[in-house]
Amino acid sequence: MASRVVIVPGNGCGEVEKCNWYAWARDEINKVEGMECVLKNMPDPVMARESIWIPFMHDELCCDEKTIIVGHSSGAVAAMRYAEKYKVHGIILVSPCVTDLGMESERVSGYYSRPWEWELMKMNSQFVALYGSTDDPFISWTEMQVVIDNLNPDCHKFDDRGHFMTSVFPDLIATIQKLLKH
Template sequence: MPLSKAVIVPGNGVGDIQHCNWYGWAHKNINKIPGMTCLLKNMPDPVTARETVWLPFMEETLGCDEETVIIGHSSGAAAAMRYAETHKVFAIILVGAYTSDLGDKNERASGYFSRPWEWERIRGNVGHIVQFGSRDDPFLPWAEQQEVAEGLQAELHEYTDRGHFMNTHFPELIKAVHKLREAN
């Protein structure tokens, strides 16, 4: 199936998604790519980002399917990985991905970290896996970001100066979506 849609799944704690981080900027720029549609919607349960709420929303409301690239940032990356354990999607782009609840009560309550990651199942359900990570991320240890890259055999874009990717522009992301679109 060809790539025709991108869905941006934010990190937890996001209120108005259009005006947070690079989300609105990326939405606008992905929608300029011929043949692409990008969805950007406020997520239900935005603070805890519970798996039991977000995954059904991704399937039923955002329509993530075999023609979709899920762009997940932080908690959204965890959601994208768990979604891909049980659903076929064209691609996932993970921004600031990690593997544990980081000792945080809210992260633990999300449910994403309650069981081992099924790397092989994710790889089997996803055609392309791209990951962006930065060694200076103040929230995520590099070892966890590396564990995701190795487990998923991801195309890793490693930085030393991007923190948690909370800037307002993210041109490398748009290039990655273009590359996936051309890979059709």
């Protein structure tokens, strides 16, 4: 059973306490009895390099079999790559992508330099959920559809949420509460 949630932000968030819904979600999750939510500033926040983020998630954020990783954007990509290597309770992907989107700044992160290991992700995660919106200005729905086709996640598809850059995210809390009941 999960006892921890770790929020991994998108790149560009130097001070995660002030970005998007992250601190709000941490505070809401920490209200759930028996749950702990961890939110820390990531090293290398702009480039979000895999070679730095994955070890940080393992060694500093202590993601393990009792951890639900909530990853947003680059954080979702990091969550997928993490689940290729390590067992986690589950991953919740918010606006994930599977290519570098034709951007050099994404290419250098290292996440897109090899094929995705979908079967390992499924084997290492008890569940996968995905939040995506067809009006995301940064990541096309076709990117998210690849994740859906390969991981068969509990999918939450919207047409009016953009890149999920709001100050609150009640749907996420509902999903976590639902998962904890099973």
